[in-house]
Amino acid sequence: MKGILRLAFKLLVNDSTKFTALIIGITFAVFLMVEMTSLFAGILNKSSSTVINIGAKMWVMDPAVQTIASSIGMPDYVLDAVRSIDGVKFAVPLYSGAALVRLRDGTYQAVTVIGLDDTTLYGRPKMKAGRIEDIYAENGFLAIDDAEYGKLHSPPLGADFELNDHRGVVVGIATVSSSGLFGTPTLYTTYTRAIQYVPPTRYTTSYILVEPKSPADVAHIKAAVAALGYVAYTKAEFMRRISHFYKYETGLGTNILLMTVISFIVGLSISGQTFYTFILENLEKFGALKAIGAKRHELVAMILFQATFTALTGYGLGVGLCAGSISLARLRIPGYAAMITYGNLTMAFAMVIVIAALSSYLGVSRVLRIEPFDIFRG
Structure with missing residues (x-):
């Protein structure tokens, strides 16, 4: 069998034009599939950036909330009621809202303002410069050094700005795990200052962050919150929502799905047609092998080996090309969202297997129908 596979490899690479066309077709298809799904995965990750950065185990919110950016204020009594639920270790309010700040040069910039609980500062970011305690200073804000930091003109410690006719001062620079989706810088401050500086609605509590005493208490907390007319999600559940x-x-999801399907069809059509043409051009060689005693399963093994080799080679090149392009894009565009995940790679690999299987089927069905005397008679 080893000799048969070696012969199959030589037949495959002997025609460099056809072999290159096969590899390019699969590589291009894999590149598009992984690129599109990686972009989608990155967008979904950034859409939950605040949930990831805050890190609370449970979130209480209005049932109509669909994303972290579309918060709906809750009355103050909800916080007191949640704190009184059995199984709640502690619960703190969180403010999340959009605002417009005026920078020193007179330009305006949209920002996301996160107001942390005054007492605990639960969910605070990791400090890069300055002290977290300075957030209590007059007009104190923390600027997040992420991909959008430059939109605030990369303010140093002590830089000031204007927010709704209030003076704000950057007292600290911090980092977070994930930057936001919509390209707006983020400012952290205390809950009290946030609701004073940002134009308030009737209710100011965007979310309530809950720390359960144990995982077993989560179900009871959810039921108690539901009785209040609100919903409680774990971190993972909120991200899934x-x-x-x-x-x-x-x-967004439909567009990405269509692009992925188109990439698959392109790869399937190019590789299938090219591989079938390759088989047709080598029918004489397969017929000669059959005439000198090659068994049907050996011919099938040759074709399966050729299809699998080209598919896996194209898959590796496609993934490498995609990883390289994403890395290069991140160097040029700091806020580029794409990220390669195991799910993306698995889906692309499954589609490549389908491409290889269909290409093999076309080749096997043609080769097994050939009769040696047809070859020699021609």
Whole structure:
């Protein structure tokens, strides 16, 4: 069998033009599939950036909330009621809202303002410069050094700005795990200062962050919150809710799916047609092998080996090309969202297997029908 496979490899690479066309077709298809799904995965990850950065185990919110950016204020009594639920270790309010700041040069910039609980500062970011305690200073804000930091003109410690006719001062620079989706810088401050500086609605509590005493208390907390007319999600559940919104309730998921399907069809058509042409051009060689005693399963093994080799080679090149392009894009565009995940790679690999299987089927069905005397008679 080893000799048969070696012969199959030589037949495959002997025609460099056809072999190159096969590899390019699969590589291009894999590149598009992984690129599109990686972009989608990156967008979904960034859409939950605040949830990831805050890190609370449970989130209480209005049932109508669909994404972290579409918060709906809750009355103050909800916080007191949640704190009184059995199984709650502690619960703190969180403010999340959009604002417009005026920089020193007179330009305006949209920002996201996160107001942390005054007492605990639960969910605070990791400090890069300055002290977290300075957030209590007059007009104190923390600027997040992420991909959008430059939109605030990369303010140093002590830089000031204007927010709704209030003076704000950068007392610290911090970092977070994930930058936001919509390209707006983020400012952290205390909850009290946030609701004073940002134009308030009737209710100011965007979310309530809950720390359960144990995982066993989560179900009871959810039921108690539901009795109040609100909902409680774990961190993972809230992220899935946000992902569900972007997948199925916006055009984003449909567009990415269509691009992935188109990439698959392109790869399948190019590789299938090229591989079938390759088989047709080598029918004489397969017929000669059959005439000198090659068994049917050996011929099938040759074709399967050729299809698998080209598919896996194209897959590796496609993934490498995609990883390189994403890395290069991140160097040039700091806020570039694409990220390669195991799910993306698995889906692309499954599609490549389908491409290899269909290409093999076309080749096997043609080769097994050939009769040696047809070759020699021609």
